[in-house]
Amino acid sequence: MNTQRQPATAGAQDQVSELFVVVFAGYYRPWATWIQHRLESHGHRVVLQRWDPPRELPLESALGDLLLARGRILLVLSDWFFELGPRPEGEWTQALRGIVAANAERFAAVNLTNRALLPATAVLEPVDLWGIGAAEAERRLLSRLGLPEGPARRELPTCSRYPNDPPAVWGEVPRRNRRFTGRDELLNRLQQQLTEAEQGSAVVALLGMSGIGKTQMAAEYAHRFSSEYDVIWWVNSDTRGTQRERWGELAPELGLPVGSEPGERIRAVREALRRGRPYGRWLVIFDGWDDLEGAEELLPTGPGHVLITSRNRGWAEAGATVLDVPGFLRAESTAYLMRRAPRLTAAEADDVAVELGDIPLALVQAASWLGESDMEVSEYLRMVRDGEMAQLVDPSGLDGVPRSSLTSWSILINRLRESQPHAVELLSLCTAFAPGRIPIGLVRLLPPGQLPDNLGWLAGDLPSWTRALDTLVNYSVFTRRDARSTGDPTAEPGPEQEAVHMHRLVHDIVTRLTSPEDRQAHCRIVRRMLAAADPGNPQDSRLWPRYAELLPHLEPSGALGSHDYRVQETVLNLLRYCLHSGEYQTGTELAEKIREQWSELFPPEHPRMMELTNQQGNILRAYGQFRAAYELDREMLERLRALPEADATSLLLTAGCLAADHRFLGQYTEALERQQEVLDTARELLGPDDFLTLQAQHHLGVGLRLLGRYADAYDIDLKTLRRRETLLRARHPATLMSGIACARDLRLLGRYGDALARQELGMRLHLQVLGPQHPNTLRARHNLLLCERRAGSHQDLGGAMAALLEDMERVHGRGHYATVGLVVDYGNYAREHGDLRQARDLIEEGESAFRGLLGPAHPISTGMLSNTGLVLQAAGERSEALTMFESAYAGLSVTLGTDHPWVLGCALNAAAGRNFNGRLESAKELSRDTLRRARRVLGPDHPFTLSCEVALACDLRGLREHEEAGKVEEDALQRLARTLGAQHPHTQSARQRVRPYWDFEPYLG
Template sequence: MPNRGGLPPRNPRFVGRDDLLTRVRGLLGDGPVVLLPSPEQELGGTGRTQLAIEYAHRHADAYDLIWWIPAEQTAGTRASLAGLAQRLGVPEARDLNRTLGAVRDALSRGEPYRNWLIVFENANRPEDITPYLPSGAGHVLVTSRDPRWTAEVAQALPVPVFSRADSVDLLRSRGPELSAADADRIADRLDDVPMALDLAAAVRDATGRSAAAYLSDFDRRAAEATPIRVAWGLAAEALGAGVPGDRMLLELCTFLASAPISWRLLWAARTLPLEPELAGIVRVERRLRAAMRRISRYGLAELDPAGERLTVHPLIRGMFGQELSPERHEALQRTVRGMLAAADPGDPDDPAGWYRYAELAPHLIQSDLLGGDAEEVRQLVVNCVRYHFARGDYDSSRDLAGSAAARWRDALGESAEQTLLASFHLANALRAVGRTADARNLNLQTLRTQREVAGADDEATLTTANSVGGDLRIQGHFGQARQLDADNLVRYRRLFGEGYPTALRCANNLAADLRLLGDFRGARVLDEQVLRHRQAIFVDGHPEIVATRAGLAFDLFGLGDYAGAAEVLAARGADLPEDHIFALWAGRAAAMVARRRGDPSARALAEANLRVCRQRFGELSVDTLAAAVSAAHCARADGDLDHAHELLERAVTRYHAVLGDEHPFTLAASAGLAGMIRAAGRHAEARTIGEEVLGGLRRSVGADHPFALGCANGLAADLAAVGRAQQARELAADTLRRSRAVRGPDHPDTVACSWNLALTGGDDAARQQALDAFTKAYGDGHPVFRVTAAGHAVETEIDLPPL
């Protein structure tokens, strides 16, 4: 049996279509096939989905994998493909787009399955699924109502109505007592449309109505509408005549999407004001489940074998909707919106509740949830925005947030609380998809409005201010970020207390600012405070504790306390997946610490960290680039200068593209590249790069920043090597003076500056003093002594902390 995902059960009442199934099989060998309504039945109802289901089951033995994808909405398509990624063993990236691209590529390569069938159901916009269409030895089958499919994308195959023989077979399979002549008369009235025939058979089966009685009822309505609409009308009438509440329940379902609707979702309506007939059904689980079975029995929806979920065909939904008066439409829509809001599990960041949001999210459009006027309804929209973001579907998060912000701006005004909340989440999504300038501008605009309307101490205002701080860090404006986050922290602590979770996050952000500014002592004090509070709240191994330990390790690394950093990291636990962002930060710090301690495992740690970063975030992520810089330093320490140069050269190019030419991280990575060129003996070239980079760093972060000091230390060595001895001594002396003032005389990088200055001055006593200091800092046998024994300058590599 093939691996299966989402494939609906086989229809035991499927009849005929043998020629059509043979054509599908033949066409799939030449590329994707799209099943469309026939021209004479453009509304649908010709059985495209049933044909696709039957094909998948009939030819299951020919495939290693069959995956069914509900494609009515892009978010549903992407969620199903994410599930396929797990089945294929494709590593999950932080950005779902990367995961989906990897799914497409794995299918195209035939890894791990060569023969596969992917079915996109209700893909009514070709452009929505085109990016996900794989090639290779597998097959792609699509059902759609949209005629705009081109031959370059898929081969169109119109699905006609039944032949008369198939119509008669279907009717008689549901009603064996029906004569061939009566079946022929019913089929003639229904124009052989499969959905209409199925409805007729279901009504006769449920009511025991004779062929003559059914035809009489049909003729009574036939002048009013098309055959399929008449068949639907008779089914809806019969359903309502049995238990009136059943029809009302189905009317609610017409405001939901074609995705499966669970009884639990319908049950959420039990707390709402309802008509007595409907209330009597939804407030008792067994009655609700019985109503779902009756709706299915009349052919008006499909019920899954477990009796858990109803699926309503788009055509059925549309016909119900056309029957409603404006007042009835408004009342039902309000009830559905309330029902969806009542089913909101809350806390969209918690993966434990994602399966519930996966059920709710497809129904937002059909119910027009964005148009709801109740606050809890709009909050569900916001929570769905956040759910998409939390699971890495940034495109869906951005699209929904953008729609919400635009609708609410028009309906509620620019300064309404939930308009601003949607704008805040939109900025997050924009930043995540790389539109950092748009995110920054939107966040600033939102923050200004929130301060005017709600005040600077409002919790939502503070949350946006935190986000603005993140924007400033990404821009490289570390000082501005520190100023904003310090003000935020004062407000958080005054309003909520020092140990309040969001106050701790703000303190964590301020520590990151201080670390980026080179104030490792200040960052350490904050991180130690945050760690104590978080340990009192969470169990060890919780993501927020891991994040704080990683930050503290970077602080201690910056202070030159490599043993202390290693101790902090050793206590962090292993509860997080290796590709969690906080685990990756800790992993990068571990590789940096191992390198500085002379541990030969450093390179393997750094390369493993870089590999996972690439899988999780892609090549252009700032976390991947920082991991590449650290891996380059480890490769150099391991003697592999060529690989180190390659890593840094690529990282510098990408930093220029992602963060810009003047960003401190771009300049710091460029200083590292100059170090690789210096190690290759090309001092004149390294000097040119170093002088330009040092100027940029002094402008952006100041001459006393560790980035600038590391660059200046290397540049002094280049100046000495090209014969500029006096300039080299002056720069080396200035760098040592600044390093002593900023980092202290015993910091390993200060000791390296002392050694390098002694080299330029030829002072044996100063050299010995530096060697003694190295012994104190590193202990005997450290690799640094191989460098000093050869009379070479000691590099002070620049590693990059998290942004």
């Protein structure tokens, strides 16, 4: 009987709206929501009804209950729909031929699968929506319901995405588990928590013991509610390194113009998500995030949602809404078991669920075994209850897992050992990796000769390899299987790119079931795999994803304590990767673990230990832990010098590292002396044109600059630049660095025009060679802005500084010393241009950050007091400003000596403070002395010296010594016009008798 209505004709838009009840299995909520929105846009009323009647209720009664509702009933059909309960096929057939056929005018259906439905569903005349576009799906839906097919009456303000259209960005969410059962109430609560949270704080943590189903629930949420998001990104968070690498991979997916360094990418991603551009509807899932350290630097804020799975209850204190994930409800347990193992009766499923405590992971394993094997349920339960196999497993540290669950896993693995030995061999090999994502395909990179005889099949027998993997996936030992991209979109990944995902609990249990001898053999294999997979170039950002993949497996495989030279080199390369990729915290932790292991293998002066110390010191220095780097390098240098025949190159490198430590610690005189020794040794040992010699020469220029010897620094830097241009060519990164150094020297020498011209050229080269987001390019942009400011640029540099600060923060982080230096310079600029509120905020931030990084006695921390004084003075707080000026002046005089340019700058500000506080005679004396020293140190025509002249003229006028004041002022104006030009802001300010000041520009080298 055909109950389909004829399409409406003219006047159909005036018809009375109808009521529809859309009935769906929870699995297909996105489809039900889309159908609801489309029908409502045509003026109809819709009620959604998630339908999963208890198995005890006869199906005809459950369908009859639907008929109690007013309106027509639209069933959303799929093969999953007919597994509800689950119920025998005969019961469905009887109900469809009975109550549904008798009420055919009330029922309609859509079909979402390409698989054959039960023959009896023909009575519903389901319209097929599988594999078609949104417009055609809407047309078929309306036609099936006999509704007008014209344009919608109204478009809803919010409408879900068509479920066949995936989100714009879909990031490695695990495949949907077609056996996912229940959890509907939890999923609905989760959605409510996320959607009702205030914008910027929608963070929910799913908490529970291992094996309770947190990951499966997060994956189901992503699939079930995918139509509500434009971006869904999955981040495996078992280890910090893999978490950060995966999190940063979202940046290119969002089209963000950033490089390959994970920290830079993460900061760019967080900023894009915070702003909601290019997408505002996003969901980020952090799976297995148990270590909360540094969470505030990773968690995104903004209009989207964050979902975390974890065992750590500390997320409640970290600001997340906590949702506890308990075991299955009994009905969920039995439904899952009967669906996965159809031969089980309801009573047998109930017995198994009781025995396994309704723990999902245990039920998955039991259902896999009972579904694949012919073992009687009674025999299986007897073995579980006796616990005979669990005696093989040490239960300590297994997160409260019941002994019955351990027995269940033991039964499976030991039976596989008998029937599928290759599968167990492969599984045992995986325990030599860290749990989570395991790049098992790397074993196929090894020559068969490097494998034991019993494992040679891993590299040479592809059919056995495939069968073993399939077996372990079918038995749910591996939660999923995927392949790493080859980088060629047209190429299919091979077995070498395969990876599996192994639950932490399964990993722990299998580890306990593996003999110590087998485990040692497997660890040796994995160490060889890691060495064979090492690309050998940690400086190449294109290879960083491979290094991030290898990093978590160093410790479990025993690679950190390996005697193998190639494995040791891989360990060092992974440490170098941490340095070059900006993963300083991970690198710091890894270096300590390596040191702990290698200290038992090598004497402290062994070349391996020296290389470790060199890399560890570089990471600590880059991370801002200057004192720790100094202690490490100092101890190593002392050990080397105590040796009767120390390696000269090792001595040279270690001494150079220690000189750098001195510079960062503010010990400028010691740093220069040590750097001069390093340079002299390098010239004698390696020759004047060796790369290390020129590097030492460059660092000597840095030391001279920090001591205020700008002319000497420029001579050295210019000489280094010319040699590098000859030997390395103009576009080499080292040559570009020398170019920045020369431009900086010229600016500090007061040659602002020359500095700007050189830096503009250097900026173009940096962009061409290194790209816009490279740290050295950002350094060049910073110096360019300072050159433009000193050269008297009339354009507003505030916008450029703000943009650079955003880029600096993305690349380095807000607390890195390079970023803090820009914060201070931006604050000085804001003060100079009248934005005192912004200036105060930025200067306070910079002062506090430098004090935390360097300590209160460091010259930069002391010099920052002068910047604070300038803000206070501009705000009219003259007494407080003078206190800051005098403290900076006195402090730097002690540490740097009275003739250092920084000290002279503090003196210039202190004299102004004395003048403004009525201490005119004292101000004049300080100004006169400062001018005298500036002429000797910087020269009579340096812009700073001329500022000192203008300041002295102000003090003389305050004391009514007009004749001398006039002569001093006239000399200053003539020299300024000749040096900077009559239209330079500095010259014009002096002509207008504006009291000059000195900005402290923090510079660490």
